[in-house]
Amino acid sequence: MSYSVKFKYTDECFVYPKLIAAVNTLCVKKGKDCLCTSGYRSLAKQRLINAQSLAQRKSQGAYQKSDGSVYTPDGKCWAAAYGKSNHCYCIAMDITDSWFQSLTNAELKKYGLVKPMSYEPWHVQLLKHNGISQKQKEAIRDSVLKGEGKDMDVKIFQSMTGLKADGIAGPVTKAKAKEVLQCCQEILGNNFKSAEEVIKATQSNPGIWLGVIKTLKYFDRFVMNIVNKMGGCT
Numbered sequence: 001m002s003y004s005v006k007f008k009y010t011d012e013c014f015v016y017p018k019l020i021a022a023v024n025t026l027c028v029k030k031g032k033d034c035l036c037t038s039g040y041r042s043l044a045k046q047r048l049i050n051a052q053s054l055a056q057r058k059s060q061g062a063y064q065k066s067d068g069s070v071y072t073p074d075g076k077c078w079a080a081a082y083g084k085s086n087h088c089y090c091i092a093m094d095i096t097d098s099w100f101q102s103l104t105n106a107e108l109k110k111y112g113l114v115k116p117m118s119y120e121p122w123h124v125q126l127l128k129h130n131g132i133s134q135k136q137k138e139a140i141r142d143s144v145l146k147g148e149g150k151d152m153d154v155k156i157f158q159s160m161t162g163l164k165a166d167g168i169a170g171p172v173t174k175a176k177a178k179e180v181l182q183c184c185q186e187i188l189g190n191n192f193k194s195a196e197e198v199i200k201a202t203q204s205n206p207g208i209w210l211g212v213i214k215t216l217k218y219f220d221r222f223v224m225n226i227v228n229k230m231g232g233c234t
């Protein structure tokens, strides 16, 4: 039996992979699953969350400041300003399961984890991210969103896509990978159906992939692997 964290909202699963891995290790050790009710928050998601917060409490006199933050009439911050939360930088997860909320920092330390705010016992981060600069946070966010870092494994892929994270690439996981791949190809705009289509397209219009080589870290190595397999570029 394998235990792991699942994301409630798949659009929030873009979290620093080592944080997900640390939470999964904790789950296995405790023999319990848990649910991440909030992970990465994009600007669009923050706008939505803050608008909902405002709507919920508007009748009680809640108001929104120009930085996006929402306040209750007695001056309590109900929703943080845009870009202020560590959730915007892919380095925080909210896990609301009661067993998780009752864990102390002394316990979490063994897993490289910490709850930086005592009044938010659901909010967890990696210890090593304590005190990092705004610039470092932005760099982490950019690398996570670009899918960089070599820490993605089967288990993390399963967590991110809402599957049972047992680390085994069985039929369900493979089916999900195909589904995701299809979606990635649609996003990238090169939804080729056969190798022949790919070769024809790149030969007649090399510009299709010249840009991708610059933006996708692994892509040049991937191309060179093919060239090496062929024994040169003929």
Ligand SMILES: [Zn+2]
Binding pocket: 038, 087, 092, 093, 094, 120, 122, 123, 124
């Ligand atoms: Zn949080």
